[in-house]
Amino acid sequence: THTDPAAFAHADPAAFALADPAAGSRTAGAAPFPQRAAARDAGPRNPPAAAPERGNLTVGAAKAGALLDRQLTLARTRAHSTALQALGSSRFHAIADKVAVLASEVPLAKTAGTTDLRPLATAAQDRLADAVTALPLVVAGHPYNSAALVHGLSPDTVPHPQDAPWHQVRLLLRLHRYAREAVSGPKGNAVVDLRLLAAGQALNRHRDASEASAAAAQAARTPRIAPATAYALGVLHADQRHEVEAARFAFQQAWQKETVGAS
Amino acid sequence: THTDPAAFAHADPAAFALADPAAGSRTAGAAPFPQRAAARDAGPRNPPAAAPERGNLTVGAAKAGALLDRQLTLARTRAHSTALQALGSSRFHAIADKVAVLASEVPLAKTAGTTDLRPLATAAQDRLADAVTALPLVVAGHPYNSAALVHGLSPDTVPHPQDAPWHQVRLLLRLHRYAREAVSGPKGNAVVDLRLLAAGQALNRHRDASEASAAAAQAARTPRIAPATAYALGVLHADQRHEVEAARFAFQQAWQKETVGAS
Numbered sequence A, B: 001t002h003t004d005p006a007a008f009a010h011a012d013p014a015a016f017a018l019a020d021p022a023a024g025s026r027t028a029g030a031a032p033f034p035q036r037a038a039a040r041d042a043g044p045r046n047p048p049a050a051a052p053e054r055g056n057l058t059v060g061a062a063k064a065g066a067l068l069d070r071q072l073t074l075a076r077t078r079a080h081s082t083a084l085q086a087l088g089s090s091r092f093h094a095i096a097d098k099v100a101v102l103a104s105e106v107p108l109a110k111t112a113g114t115t116d117l118r119p120l121a122t123a124a125q126d127r128l129a130d131a132v133t134a135l136p137l138v139v140a141g142h143p144y145n146s147a148a149l150v151h152g153l154s155p156d157t158v159p160h161p162q163d164a165p166w167h168q169v170r171l172l173l174r175l176h177r178y179a180r181e182a183v184s185g186p187k188g189n190a191v192v193d194l195r196l197l198a199a200g201q202a203l204n205r206h207r208d209a210s211e212a213s214a215a216a217a218q219a220a221r222t223p224r225i226a227p228a229t230a231y232a233l234g235v236l237h238a239d240q241r242h243e244v245e246a247a248r249f250a251f252q253q254a255w256q257k258e259t260v261g262a263s
Helices: A005-009 A034-041 A050-054 A059-088 A090-104 A118-133 A161-184 A190-220 A227-262 B005-009 B034-041 B050-054 B059-088 B090-104 B118-133 B161-184 B190-220 B227-262
Strands: none
Touching (some): A161 A190, A190 A227, A190 B227, A227 B190, B118 B161
């Protein structure tokens, strides 16, 4: 009943590789983060004309893309190795055995069949509501409030502290969604589910942009980079902080609809 | 009847000096442009807490501020000298004499008293309406469309071509406002005037941000600057391009109200 770590070990590393930073993106700064570019394509822009503009990338932008590619690939490779070591350990094998046994012989408590799940689901909803109430949603609801870049040039190497409550809400929102599914079944309240999905997607964008801006700031601290590279990383950092702001705005809009629909 | 150029020559240069880039601004990137920070203060932000955050400015941001201060002060000094030379020229004196004579003996045509100004005012309004129709207002009306940063890392040294139509509308809007005042008197249609003023202020913000972003990009081309300085200039450039986007959004909102109110 062992799972085979080799199946993970021989996965094609190219499948994890970053997209070519110079390919198919019009905003040079956003290039290494294709997910964001794709999200923006849903907006009111004209169809992309990537080919003629690709040549406009400055040397600095190309170097910045290569630098980020190198640093993020290194981080991914390290994480990959760590995961492989964990998968090959005897501790993981013991857990895999245990899970396989649990799947066939679920150790249910005697009251499990009659336990009402709804209070637990309500508790998850309350925790989410409390966390959302603590968010600065009034500011987030004003377009172009530029709150996300307030600490733009802070020398701190830690991630932006102002992002943490939003990351927390992202986790609580997912818990709430799972709890709803457990209580009402996968097809219950489909319309409201779509709204929760929109809010969750906005918070996923928020996390991605937050990490992208941190990666750009981190890369800019690399010693002996060219000024043009640092300039491009600065543009990328500010652009991703504005994407953080945009994601908060999108969440506020989605959440507003949710509240109106539920009342 | 000569105007005295000396009155200009001895104006206090300090009155023109740029504000201290490190003083009283929370967004480090926006520091050298206090007008923008002031405009943002009207928004939903918390009251400024400048003192504790000022120490967070990186060396790069401080250097970038000093570099911009130096370059913009040099440009201002040059313009000042050029203006002084023009004011001291015999050609300017001749014009000043002519203007003084015109003020006392206006050479009105015989039909001037009965000419209907309204067709001329309507023509100014039509030119404005045509120019606004050509603007990408649908895109501008979507918050966070990120259209202004599309050419963010273009190596062109010329100002962004996409800004030109907006600058043109700014001039036409001012002409239209003057024409309205000439036709209806300074107190006519005060409510709609406020809306035109809001649209005009948005376009002033647009021009300021456009020039600020160009100044940051230009400063980043200074040879042998430190990477940290270039990074800060990149953040400033992207931030000001987003301010361009924000100003377009504000104009679209103001103009929308104007059209609804007039119909």
